[in-house]
Amino acid sequence: MACRGCALKTDLAAPVLIVGTGAAGYGLLRALRRLDAQRPVALVTRDDGAAYSRMQLPSGMAEGREARDLVIASAEQMAHRLEAIVRAQTQVLHIDRARAVAITDRGELAYSRLVLATGSETVRPSGIRGKAADRILTVANLAEYRYFRHQLSGRGRVVLLGGSLIACEFADRLVRAGYTVALLEPGSRLLGHQLPALCAGRLTRLLTQGGVRVELESGIQRAELGAEGLELTLRSGAIRTADVVLALGGSQPRTGLARDAELDVRSGIVVDEANRCSDPHIFALGSCTELAGRGRAYAQDIDDACAALARTLMGGTSRAQWRQPLRRLELGGMLFALCAPPPVGGEWHEVATASGVTARFEDHRGDLRGFALLGEPAGRADELYRRLAR
Ligand SMILES: Cc1cc2nc3c(=O)[nH]c(=O)nc-3n(C[C@H](O)[C@H](O)[C@H](O)COP(=O)(O)OP(=O)(O)OC[C@H]3O[C@@H](n4cnc5c(N)ncnc54)[C@H](O)[C@@H]3O)c2cc1C
Incomplete structure (x- = not known):
């Protein structure tokens, strides 16, 4: 098949090659199999290829679940169930677009279409x-989760760096599981610009009442190994000791390839509404991408994109719209729902009562x-x- 805009001919007998077996990679495989059982599909991942949900990591910690308990299916099971080839422990090093091959640390893989996830x-x-300083951990995948649990085994003091929603969730789950938790946020409120003052203040109070030590305008300037664990010098000069320090400030799309x-x-990797990159044979999905200047890190959005891309790869003309993510979770024993506004001008309007806080962001025209x-x-x-202006 001829490539639009270049002389490349791709081998249609070659599989659709998906780089990544996270929510996006396996989500696309499932969506493709719903449409076609025959099309050759191969996945390649530098990890062990186990299917699991990253959303389960904070509650998994609270419930004392081992990493293996969070696995939904192994790479072999996924390959068997969904009739695909899954090459685990294989890192893609380079993409040779002229020859339509991915060069890995275990050899070359030809593709008819390539999907970066x-x-x-x-x-x-x-x-x-x-x-x-190099002992500061992150927990964004199963291998890191396993290591975090190992480091915490028989110990109890955790310092979380960054006041993101995931950090609040981890803080709440860890404190409920009996750990001593401090959350250090460099800014003046939790969740930064995503939350207005009253709501952020009530969230801070809830976490604090639950037992989390929330310190705003705080962070670490030095980390040393002391007699009683990690000795942390805060920006204020105060000293804290901890067994584990976890960085949860935020994430950025992996775009190196x-x-x-x-x-x-x-x-992020720029895609159009058909999830196509600037090369017509290459697509991208999930949290490595951006569509019309917006990131796409949430499950809801990834599911839509997988279904749309599966239809496109089968020859259809499906388009995924960017959907504003709605996150729901329980924090400090209360329900919390957040639909962060896009970067448009406007202002927050908040009403706080004894039973909770309602914060609405309206643009200059008064639209929600x-x-x-x-x-x-x-x-x-x-x-x-449903009432959001789009
Ligand atoms: C703790 C936590 C809680 C979360 N909670 C929520 C939530 O409640 N709701 C929600 O909507 N979202 C949540 N998210 C976000 C959501 O889970 C992620 O955005 C989603 O899992 C991203 O999936 P992905 O497939 O794009 O990326 P990933 O799951 O990160 O998968 C990336 C894949 O690419 C592979 N890879 C990368 N580079 C290479 C290479 N060069 N060669 C081979 N393989 C490669 C990796 O091995 C991996 O298999 C949470 C995230 C975290 C970390």
């Missing part, structure tokens, strides 16, 4: 000095563009989501 990586806090292959990359609901008002999340 390489995920995102945690941003580690910079500028922390000291001999124990795409960049090296000279595909269009900004903060996002919301945060804590406590009883969280029951209205679906209604507000």
Whole structure:
């Protein structure tokens, strides 16, 4: 088949090759199999290829579950059930677009279509000095989860760096499981610009009442190995000791392969509504991508994109729209629903009562563009989501 805009001919007998076996990689495989049982599909991943949900990691910690308990299916089981080839422990090093092959540390893999589902990586806090600075952990995949549990085994003091939603979730689950937890946020409120003041303040109070020590405008400047564990010097000069420090400040799309292959990359791999990259034979999915300047890190959005791309790969003309993510979780014993507003001008309007907080973000025309609901008002999340201006 001739390539639009270049002289490449791809081998149609070659499989659709998916790089990555996370929610996006396996999600696309499932969506493809719903449409066609025959089409050759191969997946390649640098990890062990086990299928699991990253959303289960915080609750898994609280429930004391081993990494193996979170596995839904092994790479072999996924390959067998969904009739695909899964090459685990294989890293893609380079994409040779002219020959339509992915070069891995175990040889070359030809593709008819290539799908990058390489995920995102945690941003580690910079500028922390000291001999124990490299002991700061991240928990963004199963291998890291396994290591985190191992490090915490028989110990109890955890410091979390960054006041992201995932950090709040980890703090809540860990404290409920009996750990001593401090959460250090460099800014003046949890979740930064995603939350207005009243709502952020109530969230801080809830976590604090639950036993989390929340410290705003705080962070670590030095980490050393002391007699009683990790000795942390905070920005204020105060000293804390901890057994484990976890960085949860945020993540960024993993774009190295795409960049090296000279595909269009900004903060994520740039795709159009058909999930196509700047090379017509290459597509991208999941948290490594950006569509119209917006990241796509949430399950809801990834599921839509998988279904749409499966139809495109089968010859259809399906388009995935960017959907504003709605996150729901329980924090400090209260329901919390967050639909963060897009980067448009406007302002938050908040009402706080004893039963919770309703925060609505309206643009300059008065249209609803996002919301945060804590406590009883969280029951209205679906209604507000339907009323969002798009
Ligand atoms: C703790 C935590 C809690 C979360 N909670 C929620 C939630 O409640 N709701 C929600 O919507 N989202 C949540 N998320 C976000 C969501 O889970 C992720 O955005 C989603 O899992 C991303 O899936 P992905 O397939 O894009 O990437 P990943 O799952 O990261 O998969 C990336 C894959 O690419 C492979 N890979 C990367 N580079 C290479 C290479 N060069 N060669 C071979 N293989 C490669 C990796 O091995 C891996 O298999 C959470 C995330 C975390 C970390």
